[in-house]
Amino acid sequence: MIARDAVGVGLRPPHFQAALEATQEVDFLELVSENFLDPAGAPRRYLDSVKRHFPIVLHGVGLNLLGHAPLDERYLDALRELADFVDAPYVTDHLCWTAAHGMTHHDLLPMPYTEGLVEFAAERAAFVQERLGRPFGLENVSSYIEFTTSTLTESEFYTRVVKEASCWFMFDINNVFVSAHNHGYDPELYLDAIDFERVLQVHLAGHELTAAHGIIDTHDRAVDSAVWSLYKKAWQKGGPFPTLLEWDDKLPAFSVLTDEANKAKLIRV
């Protein structure tokens, strides 16, 4: 059970031991599902210990919801098995595509947002939720490109897919900020589109502002003050919701992560 006002961090392999020694510093942990899908390898052994100390939720990067190919049944079976193993109250992944023609690109890739794609995505998201036997949340991705062939804005596409699938929002506030900056729209208008009663969890992360490419979603530093401001507005609009800090690159000590995540409790008062 994750409390609605809970604060957590994404657990990455270098922090396994530190997390076990710091059981009081965060309310829950989020794991990248793909790191633990193999039931045989060493990561599962660590997970066996971690799950006794913290509630765990799963966040995937490889579902390929918007991919043209059929959803991978083996992947879904493994994900269900893992979710049962850690007793995850919910599972999340991204509203994007990640693979095509048998190749996995290991990136969260953009699409033109169209009416036809809403039905396709919603049908698949509903199927995944049913298959996992627990709430399934879709995350809005950060992006560096938009397409002239889109007939819907990202927020329109996102909210319609979640509604038609009767699934949930895994709402990434940093991603809203990154994409809004890169594409020149108002991030607060994005907040207005979200039904916060269907927000399973929000994400926060650090990003890098570059001269050549706009903002890159790097997850390698503390949360930007502008993202904290947007978080506060989201909280005022629709809180409480579980809050999760992602930090994937240039990992600092686990205590730095937990301190950064716990800033959320101070900022939203």
Next chain:
Amino acid sequence: MKTLDDLEHFQHTFSTMLRAPLATESHTFSPAEAFYADELCAISKPGRAGSGRTRLGIYNRQYWFRLFSTLQSEFPLSARLLGFWTFNHWAQHFLQDAPPGHWDLGRAADGFFEFLLSAGKQDWVEGEPPSRLRVPRQALCEAAALDEAWRTVWRAPQVSAFRPTQHDIARLSEGRLLPRPSVAIVQERWPLADLRRSLSLHPGEDAIPLPSPHGQTQWLALLRTPDGTLELALDAAEARLLNLLRAHQFSLALSIFEAEQTASSSVTRAVSKELAAQVQVWLQRSVALGFWAGVESQR
């Protein structure tokens, strides 16, 4: 995007752009913008940070650097001996022919060990010409083998250690000891395992110097334990015995070992007795350390 065919076509075009090898003429890995399909560029909106083509390049570069970074962390010693510039060239060459197909990012490096072995033997070497590579081919092969062994040990399924019963011991001579998958045995002519452990002391991307070689080949066992991982130095004869036991029926392995040992020394009865005692010690140690998963009947 009206039909599944449209979706597939878009993703095919985008995927091709993503996997376009990065250009290196400017001595950096740069997006290969000239090779992107015009039809994709035509629907890509320009923004405050450049044209549509330039923005596609962010994905192209990100795709490759994520994979470079993954291969660097899966083969950390090989990467630092080559230096990232050369290593990334090799990685790009490998991944063009073997793009990732598994949801586990780390498995993008599956097959890279074999590629490194063959790349080290070929005349073509991108990044640095062979004559300028500071690392001897043999050292590179051993470094790659060490990196690959750790990958294997880390990913190995959890299999209980073999604790032989009297019944097992009775049938051992006609059976074969099954190696535990979380144990590997490697050899090194240079102190590569030490170097690999100390990589964090050498931050950066340049090639690091290869230390002076050992006086003679050293052997190591790599193990995954309940508390983490372990490296153990092995006597050369002990390593030979363990490798024979991993490959052959128990009694055949012992026969080969004894024949080899007696051929390499002037054996007296006392030495032979001493060798038998030593074999017992090594066998007991290997069982105690959990080198084996069980005994397989050869009948």
